[in-house]
Amino acid sequence: MKEETIPVTKETVIGETAKIKIEGYRFVTMTCVELDENQVDVIYHFDENLQLKHFRLTVSKDTLIPSISVVYQSAFLVENEIQDLFGIHFDNLFIDYRRTLYLGGETIAAPFCKFTVKRTDKSAPAAVQAET
């Protein structure tokens, strides 16, 4: 991407997001990209006066990612979408649909992933399994 992209970690994403909000940026959206069977990129897009800035968080699929809806409340919708489509989980979501925004409550597979992380509990370690 030609715009500035800042790498963040699970530990720093909330702090960096709070900082960028103070700088006057608005939240645009988030994008989740499956990298391989274990990892995903979560890209956060922000904008000020039509100038974009991105954060890139590379994590394993079983990581519980802190929700930025504590900083930008409107992020809850896209975070729920990522939960549904990629099986990634966000912690402390403003509204947590628990993977029922688009999916039925019993769905385990992540429709947008080639490999689905199957978990029984949010905080428990997960095993990576090929989607059936």
Next chain:
Amino acid sequence: MSKTIIPFGPQHPVLPEPLHLKLTVEDEVVTEVIPALGFVHRGLEKLSEIRDFHQMVQVVERVCGICSVIHAMCYCHGIEEMMGIEVPPRAKFLRVIWSELHRMQSHLLWLGLFADSFGFEALFMQFWKIREKVMDISESTTGNRVIVSVNVVGGVRRDLNSEQISWILTLLKEIEQEISALKKTLLTDYTVTKRTVGKGVLTKHQAYGIGTVGPVLRGSGVVQDTRTLGYAAFNELNFEPVVESDGDCYARTKVRFRETLQSIDLIRQAMSKIPNGEINVKVKGKPQGEVVSRVEQPRGELLYYIKADGNKNLDRLRIRTPTFANIPAILTMLPGMYLSDVPVIVLSIDPCISCTER
């Protein structure tokens, strides 16, 4: 007063598409809102993994019928930027013309639906009657009324000849007169002002903080229009974003009404400046890289994230539609409002669930 939970939608007379709101009300006043989606989710983004990047133009056109040209334009811009393709100048102007025609028909459709939401059937009929003329232009210049397929990677597939341009300009004059004739009714009639002024207020600070886009953002006084980035041929046209400051349903209505007339002006400017020449270039190679492409849809900023690794299929296509950005605003607009105002306020963001659940 005890709380009552009322389901609003997914089937409701003012909603052409399924959106569900769980409304908590005390007496007749809304206190809390929880939106629910997922009734028509299609997963079109996933198709990018099995469709050729050229074929994806036709797929993204079907994300939303009302703004098919603009979806395709946003996608093509992204691929063109990734592949370093320079689109011929004439194609850039043609993209502006068709995208502004789409903006006009979308706003006229909304103005009619909005009038219908508070029972003003005569106004609804008038706006839709005018819209038919815009649809006639689409049909005669592109072969279709709604899903207008003119964009290709590298330019456009159709051209306009001088007779067509002259006919469109004549028709635009009629359309402009007919729209202007409805200005007094739309903006001063008791029925309209009573149902829209002071309803669903979103302050400038709230609109920006929530991340709203398009007429919702500009109706709250924020000067932000993606067209000012100058994509296609917008950098060669003179215009200022249409902004209103009150942040209520009335302000959002005024923004869309004024933008309809602005689109006519932009089409005229584009037609007066359109150069001769080729309308597309031959595309060689495969896309590789990562790009974010943004354009202004009738409902607001549209964002495409595209990732490709040099194959004919894309690695990832992510579409952030304007309604997706505007839905969280409902959580701020509705609390404190009467239940009877909910349909009008919800419609004031011009919700497109087809876009949202792409």
